[in-house]
Amino acid sequence: MDDHHRLAAVRQPIGRANGLPNRHYTDPETVAAETRAVLHGTWAGLAVAAQVPAPGDALPLDFAGAPLLLLRDKDGQVRVFQNVCRHRGMILVSESRKIEGAIRCPYHSWCYSTQGELVATPHVGGPGRNSDERLDRSNLGLIEVRSHTWRDVVFVNLDGLAPPFAEAMGPALARWSEFDQPLHHDDRSFTLDVACNWKLAVENYCESYHLPWIHPGLNSYSRLEDHYNIEGDGFAGQGTWVYRQLEEDGRRFPDFKDLSDKWDKAAEYLAIFPNVLMGVHRDHAYAIILASDGPTRTLEHVHIYYPTPDFDAGLADRNTAQWRGVFEEDVFVVEGMQRGRAAPGFDGGRFSPAMDGPTHHFHDWIAGRLGA
């Protein structure tokens, strides 16, 4: 069966559908084509704005094979540029650092402002001559990548062809509009280096079916039957009706302001397609950026946020440790599914119509992006 027919099988009703074919997890050529369609052609998560907290802060990042530069410009605006000089394509910034004045290319020293403007081209017209009438500097600023920051996550649309962010992500924005409030980043962020394709992390995150087996600690108070599935335009996930706040000697994190009663006990966990995993609770939130590093490796960058800047350090230690433990419990699962994709006869698997709806929703979305 060719790839087109296999992808068509993914889009069948859930009771008959197969999962994505093996090659979408293992084959470099297939994954490269998928990357262009899915990661470069949509609004994908790159990083969080808290990683460049002050004007001039610059962070080079590999985004699914593309060298990008996350930068907070001198006026405080977060921008994303292609991290290459317009002269000879040299990488401009090789490590995280502060841009004090201009970004100077380490090759021939062409200089760019933090807003991307090409401001100096030394010796370009010959020694000591810094302009050349045959070269129009005004057209040679850094190539800026479309970006939009939501819930501190910097989303990028690399090919420039996606609908505006607010349109593309409208349903997710609307669902969590109550949480459009200041977020205070906890520097206890951490990264898990996982031997799997990034999609498997999304697939696992979407569903609650695995909770009693993989996360017995969570299940002790948030049972399977306390969860509900979520499927929307551009996202999928799960919610719980029995979120339990951390408490220590009567201390809790303060709540986000003016939430509706639903959130007294509810919490939700959404995969924002393609590669951002988010969670919201009355007293904290988190975002996980899934950074793809080839077909079989994913870096999971985890960032936790609180409603106020002066959050309790002891509780934050516990909260970070708790989430880290949960996410680490998932590692053997996603790595095991990755190894399973080496089985020649595996047909992409099947879905529980009752329990796997959000995961199938993600597969269906991927197949749709690939033209099936």
Place this chain on the structure above:
Amino acid sequence: MSDAAILTAHQADDRARLVTLYAEAAAARADDARAFFLTHAWIFALEAGDARADDLRQALARMGRV
């Protein structure tokens, strides 16, 4: 200014010192050589956000070199 001093400043990535040394080198020269060293002083000042960048650029502009 000496070549050794400039090399030392390069090795130390001391941009403020580089601006000073290249500006001194420019002051001791004329015409193309002056523009060459002024250019280096200007670029390192620009990169460092050094307040001397504007004056250096203006000096080059007066020579028709920007």
